[in-house]
């Protein structure tokens with residue numbers, strides 16, 4: 135067998151199928167070299183040694199050249215494929231759109247800015263809290279309807295003597311810890327997600343953004359509450375809104391108030407406006423003396439107000455949206471219109 139002949143044939147190989155034929159011819163089962171090796175058995179011992187060495191050298195050389203060729207062809211094929219697969223990943227600057235915050239995040243951030251400007255501390259707390267923090271620490275007895283399974287999302291109990299954990303239903307849940315952390319006088323806001331097992335509709339979500347404001351000091355009165363709430367609402371809402379304040383009962387506060395709002399809904403297609411129904415915007419009140427005692431604050435010395443606003447309802451009023459589900463359903467037509 136002529137090694138030079140084999141090598142020049144290998145040199146002419148340009149693709150995988152020719153390479154395969156070459157392999158079958160020289161190196162496969164029925165290889166030419168095999169024939170040469172089979173002749174060794176008839177040779178004398180001395181000739182055997184020489185022939186074996188010569189054929190082994192040919193075999194090694196051919197195998198080495200073959201492997202090199204195989205690698206070359208693979209790289210060549212990959213490069214050809216890459217040329218065909220070219221994708222233009224450069225972005226057309228004219229098509230690039232500037233991002234903006236989701237309207238809920240924007241409203242929450244604006245609320246936080248206003249709160250800092252009024253010298254309120256911002257503390258987000260935890261989304262998973264104990265049953266005590268969520269209910270008893272704010273004077274909600276465990277027999278209260280709000281503690282029932284259909285309102286509260288409980289975490290699975292690990293053992294019978296284990297304190298139940300819940301997804302917080304309101305941010306009032308970590309006030310007991312905030313008091314321990316910052317003590318009084320206290321001006322604090324707690325923004326963040328809350329969870330309730332509510333049926334979803336235009337004003338209810340199962341997970342919603344909420345912000346709680348709390349102010350405790352000497353001689354804090356309803357007049358302070360009115361002043362803060364009207365400053366806050368006029369800073370965050372730039373549209374005409376009809377508000378109504380009315381007394382209500384919430385165990386955390388005494389007296390308690392509710393503020394409802396009626397606002398202008400804008401039709402995104404026609405830009406026509408219509409009046410919304412009256413919606414509950416926030417609950418508030420003067421912190422109940424029992425709650426202050428529970429927090430080791432002397433109700434004879436200190437008083438305070440607290441209020442909790444659903445940020446999605448506030449954002450709906452702010453931007454004239456008729457249904458809070460638009461904020462989270464990912465509809466690009468809605469997102470792009472802001």
Ligand code: FA5
Nearest residue numbers: 304306332338339342415416417418440441442443444
């Ligand atoms: C509370 O959670 C009280 N912690 C509020 C409070 C704070 C009272 C301080 C007194 C003192 P309420 O359950 O009403 O109250 O919820 C407060 C606000 O959260 C509502 O006014 C509403 O704006 C919003 N909200 C309540 N449930 C939902 C829901 N499922 N989806 C969206 N927003 C909601």
